[in-house]
Amino acid sequence: MGLDRRGFITFLVGGAAGTLFTPVPWKLLDDVSIWSQNWPWIPKLKYGAKGVTPTTCKLCPAGCGLDINTVGKRPVTAEGNFSHPLSQGGICPLGAAAVQLLYSPARVKGPLKNNGGKFESISWDEAKKILAEKLSTQKGSGNVALISGDENGTANEVLAAFLAALGSSDYYFMPSDATAYATAWNKIMGGQGQIGFDLENSDYVLMLGADLLSSWGTVVRNQKAFGQKKGQYIYVGPVQTGSASVADKWVPVLPGKESVFALGLAYYILKAGKTCSAKGFAEFKEYVLTNYTPSKVQALTGVPANDIKKIAAELIAARRPVVVSGSDFGQGSGSLDMVAGIFLNLLLGRLNQPGGLVALPSVQAVDKAPDLNQLRQNSLINFISDVQKGAKRPDVLFIYEANPLYALPQGAQVASVLDKIPFKVSFSTFLDETAAKADLVLPTPHFLERLDDAYTPFGAGAVTYSVSTPVIKPVFDAKPTPDFILELAGALGVDLGISSFEDVLSAKAEKLGADWEELQGGQAYVGDKKVFQSALALPTQILSGGLKMPSSEYPIYLAPVARPYIGNTKLATPPFGVVTIRENELKGKDFYVHLNKATAKKLGLKQDKKVKLVSAAGQCKALVNITETVMNDVVAAPLGFGHTAWDDFSKGKGDNVFNVLTVTQEKPTGLYVWNNSQVKVVKA
Amino acid sequence: MQVKEFKVKWGMVVDLDKCTGCGACMVACQAENNIAPVTEGSNKLRTLTWMLVYELSNGKDFPEHDIAYLPRPCMQCGKPSCSTVCPVVATTKDEEGGIVSQIYPRCIGCRYCMAACPYHARYFNWFDPVWPEGMDKTLNISTSVRPRGVVEKCTFCHHRFAAAKEKARMEGRDPMHLEEEDYIPACVEVCPTGAIVFGDLNNPEHKVAKLAKSRYAFRLLERLGTDPQVYYMSKREWVRRQGDNYLENEKTKGE
Numbered sequence: 032m033g034l035d036r037r038g039f040i041t042f043l044v045g046g047a048a049g050t051l052f053t054p055v056p057w058k059l060l061d062d063v064s065i066w067s068q069n070w071p072w073i074p075k076l077k078y079g080a081k082g083v084t085p086t087t088c089k090l091c092p093a094g095c096g097l098d099i100n101t102v103g104k105r106p107v108t109a110e111g112n113f114s115h116p117l118s119q120g121g122i123c124p125l126g127a128a129a130v131q132l133l134y135s136p137a138r139v140k141g142p143l144k145n146n147g148g149k150f151e152s153i154s155w156d157e158a159k160k161i162l163a164e165k166l167s168t169q170k171g172s173g174n175v176a177l178i179s180g181d182e183n184g185t186a187n188e189v190l191a192a193f194l195a196a197l198g199s200s201d202y203y204f205m206p207s208d209a210t211a212y213a214t215a216w217n218k219i220m221g222g223q224g225q226i227g228f229d230l231e232n233s234d235y236v237l238m239l240g241a242d243l244l245s246s247w248g249t250v251v252r253n254q255k256a257f258g259q260k261k262g263q264y265i266y267v268g269p270v271q272t273g274s275a276s277v278a279d280k281w282v283p284v285l286p287g288k289e290s291v292f293a294l295g296l297a298y299y300i301l302k303a304g305k306t307c308s309a310k311g312f313a314e315f316k317e318y319v320l321t322n323y324t325p326s327k328v329q330a331l332t333g334v335p336a337n338d339i340k341k342i343a344a345e346l347i348a349a350r351r352p353v354v355v356s357g358s359d360f361g362q363g364s365g366s367l368d369m370v371a372g373i374f375l376n377l378l379l380g381r382l383n384q385p386g387g388l389v390a391l392p393s394v395q396a397v398d399k400a401p402d403l404n405q406l407r408q409n410s411l412i413n414f415i416s417d418v419q420k421g422a423k424r425p426d427v428l429f430i431y432e433a434n435p436l437y438a439l440p441q442g443a444q445v446a447s448v449l450d451k452i453p454f455k456v457s458f459s460t461f462l463d464e465t466a467a468k469a470d471l472v473l474p475t476p477h478f479l480e481r482l483d484d485a486y487t488p489f490g491a492g493a494v495t496y497s498v499s500t501p502v503i504k505p506v507f508d509a510k511p512t513p514d515f516i517l518e519l520a521g522a523l524g525v526d527l528g529i530s531s532f533e534d535v536l537s538a539k540a541e542k543l544g545a546d547w548e549e550l551q552g553g554q555a556y557v558g559d560k561k562v563f564q565s566a567l568a569l570p571t572q573i574l575s576g577g578l579k580m581p582s583s584e585y586p587i588y589l590a591p592v593a594r595p596y597i598g599n600t601k602l603a604t605p606p607f608g609v610v611t612i613r614e615n616e617l618k619g620k621d622f623y624v625h626l627n628k629a630t631a632k633k634l635g636l637k638q639d640k641k642v643k644l645v646s647a648a649g650q651c652k653a654l655v656n657i658t659e660t661v662m663n664d665v666v667a668a669p670l671g672f673g674h675t676a677w678d679d680f681s682k683g684k685g686d687n688v689f690n691v692l693t694v695t696q697e698k699p700t701g702l703y704v705w706n707n708s709q710v711k712v713v714k715a
Numbered sequence: 716m717q718v719k720e721f722k723v724k725w726g727m728v729v730d731l732d733k734c735t736g737c738g739a740c741m742v743a744c745q746a747e748n749n750i751a752p753v754t755e756g757s758n759k760l761r762t763l764t765w766m767l768v769y770e771l772s773n774g775k776d777f778p779e780h781d782i783a784y785l786p787r788p789c790m791q792c793g794k795p796s797c798s799t800v801c802p803v804v805a806t807t808k809d810e811e812g813g814i815v816s817q818i819y820p821r822c823i824g825c826r827y828c829m830a831a832c833p834y835h836a837r838y839f840n841w842f843d844p845v846w847p848e849g850m851d852k853t854l855n856i857s858t859s860v861r862p863r864g865v866v867e868k869c870t871f872c873h874h875r876f877a878a879a880k881e882k883a884r885m886e887g888r889d890p891m892h893l894e895e896e897d898y899i900p901a902c903v904e905v906c907p908t909g910a911i912v913f914g915d916l917n918n919p920e921h922k923v924a925k926l927a928k929s930r931y932a933f934r935l936l937e938r939l940g941t942d943p944q945v946y947y948m949s950k951r952e953w954v955r956r957q958g959d960n961y962l963e964n965e966k967t968k969g970e
Contacts, residue, residue, distance in 0.1 A: 065820040068862045074851040102856050108746045121907030127742035134849035244735050254907035273735035276782045283778055596738040607745050609756035610764050611738035617757040627777045659780035679754040
């Protein structure tokens with residue numbers, strides 16, 4: 032019997048159909064799809080025993096307690112520590128990306144020496160030798176200065192003690208609202224202790240500029256307090272930020288004019304007969320009542336007088352109101368902003384009350400260190416301008432965990448001033464803009480690799496102390512800066528009265544009455560002490576500053592916006608933060624600045640058009656995004672873009688708004704202010 | 716369409732009046748689920764984000780303008796559009812708990828499910844994942860790494876569900892009666908304002924069961940009939956109105 036065509040086709044079709052009833056093709060398909068996804072270049076999971084190590088985050092000053100999940104003793108992911116008062120299980124986008132930053136391509140892998148623009152690797156001993164030589168000639172001459180970007184760590188005490196031993200008092204913190212409050216409260220008003228806000232127990236939180244729920248102070252703890260909210264949250268500021276988006280009310284006020292708004296509130300509250308016992312009250316009251324009249328305040332802030340009156344009435348009616356004043360982007364405020372905010376709290380009788388403004392004691396462990404609160408009053412911008420004028424000539428500049436070349440106003444000026452300082456040493460975990468220009472880069476470990484601490488992060492409502500314990504050995508050749516400084520002090524024959532950094536921290540714990548073992552185990556110490564105030568004074572002379580008329584040459588107000596996921600003053604966008612950047616924030620290499628329809632129309636600008644923001648200090652390039660989240664005559668611009676160092680995750684994206692921020696001097700305090708910069712927006 | 720009913724139905728209620736758009740949920744999700752970092756992130760057609768925070772606007776001019784943020788995971792629909800179109804049964808909804816599964820080794824990358832999903836919750840791996848040198852040491856061992864050519868999506872951190880059930884069994888408890896705190900996805904755990912609440916929608920003791928019935932609760936495109944297990948809530952009428960396609964004169968849900 033031969034095979035005819037019909038039979039052959041029947042056999043083929045039948046065979047094909049028949050195989051479908053066997054498991055063979057399905058098994059093969061399954062295998063193919065598994066093995067075609069199993070390539071050697073796809074990273075393999077590295078198995079190991081799971082664990083959890085608690086520590087304290089040092090990526091920003093908020094001091095959140097973290098739980099680090101580990102696998103085979105390697106940190107893997109970060110979560111908030113539920114028992115820590117400043118995180119309560121919550122976390123910010125930077126903290127969530129903290130573990131992966133251990134392996135950031137931008138990390139400094141070992142000590143580096145700048146040899147005519149090119150970095151070469153050196154050993155820690157060589158680094159110590161170079162520095163010991165440099166400093167032995169400086170000893171006693173005071174020509175060494177330090178910039179610290181660590182707002183609340185005890186490392187500052189070690190560094191400040193070392194600087195003091197070398198005869199220098201040029202210790203500067205990177206400017207923030209913490210330093211602005213230290214100046215306004217401690218220096219100008221004669222207050223004692225560190226200002227904080229008991230948000231948890233407040234039933235009416237008035238945020239004057241301070242972007243409490245987005246970027247300001249102890250941000251995660253603020254958000255937690257809001258999440259369990261007991262009352263109203265009102266946001267006053269030029270942009271609908273994260274805080275404004277969830278607040279019960281948004282009151283648009285021109286950038287830097289929140290102080291005027293506050294005094295406008297004070298007008299009504301004073302009229303209602305409220306008073307306080309601070310020295311100079313009568314004079315202060317008189318000035319406010321005559322100069323901050325509703326019509327004037329309305330003209331200066333753009334807020335209708337009736338709205339101001341209403342909020343004043345709400346403040347008076349609230350049982351436990353608190354007023355939190357600060358800069359919209361966490362820095363650049365003068366003393367007027369802070370004094371105006373504090374004054375409202377005083378009028379409402381909220382000082383050291385539950386749910387009010389609190390003054391918290393400080394504790395120092397290094398006897399030979401100057402008072403840190405005193406050091407916070409040193410103005411870095413003053414120092415920069417002194418160096419520029421030639422009034423100060425530091426030979427050596429130490430930069431600890433800070434990136435002044437990127438994150439100070441008037442970037443061009445800062446760059447030229449740093450160029451004048453012959454020898455710069457950067458103690459940085461990452462090769463940031465400042466480290467890239469330093470003569471020595473001595474990497475400090477990532478906070479997951481080192482012992483560190485955070486004492487009462489600025490804004491916290493109670494004394495809070497917690498410790499960062501090393502979760503992993505340094506993955507690169509990094510050395511904790513306080514340890515290195517102690518070695519250096521030894522080499523120079525300087526006695527700081529300290530045997531080790533760990534001893535300093537445990538001494539601090541002891542002074543507080545906290546248990547060192549428990550702290551190392553991730554438990555935070557919380558104290559209920561508050562500082563009684565005896566000699567508060569109200570400085571009437573600063574009040575004239577708020578009445579200053581705006582510049583007409585630069586008609587648009589600049590409102591910088593801080594968004595932690597883009598980065599902060601010491602950290603560029605982390606690898607895991609990149610996808611959180613929105614389409615209306617960045618497009619290719621250009622970032623967006625935001626204006627509303629009315630402002631755009633006035634300036635003849637259209638969506639996605641290229642523009643330049645030009646100020647007296649400098650300029651930056653951007654694209655236009657038209658959004659009604661910004662008030663009239665204001666351009667909002669995100670901070671955190673325009674990095675020139677770091678890695679592919681942040682470098683060359685957008686432009687740096689810090690370069691456009693213009694400093695002006697507040698009269699009569701002489702303080703530098705840059706939360707009210709004005710610009711021209713021109714087509715590029 | 717056949718609908719499988721579950722005794723346990725994990726669900727989420729997101730209070731949009733509490734979300735500040737901080738992005739912590741997105742970052743925590745990436746780390747938890749081994750999503751490779753990318754250098755270009757603002758072009759959302761190219762990024763891979765199981766959890767994505769959208770910005771909502773009430774469309775009014777300043778000063779009447781209002782803004783809200785909406786975190787969008789996979790809706791874990793009761794009647795998923797994605798699983799019905801999958802030719803290779805790589806995505807199903809058949810496990811007790813009501814989570815829509817995604818089985819990577821089965822996925823052939825046809826992307827029918829992406830076309831079918833009305834929520835844009837599914838993502839395709841256009842490229843092989845690349846971690847910077849050394850960063851692969853931070854891979855979470857509970858989640859596999861997906862290669863190029865595979866679709867993926869939020870799984871409500873299903874591995875955490877598996878671990879919670881295992882733990883319950885070890886402790887002699889009923890794995891089908893987990894407590895709220897036994898099983899929490901990464902995004903919910905880290906949310907600093909507590910905007911996201913998670914639990915069993917069928918368990919009256921869980922907060923979500925009550926919140927989902929709130930007058931202010933709604934689901935995205937509810938009237939498509941996908942029956943999502945992710946609920947949103949907002950006291951703001953304009954926010955709720957954006958959750959669905961309303962006719963001009965139609966009343967918003969909750970009004």
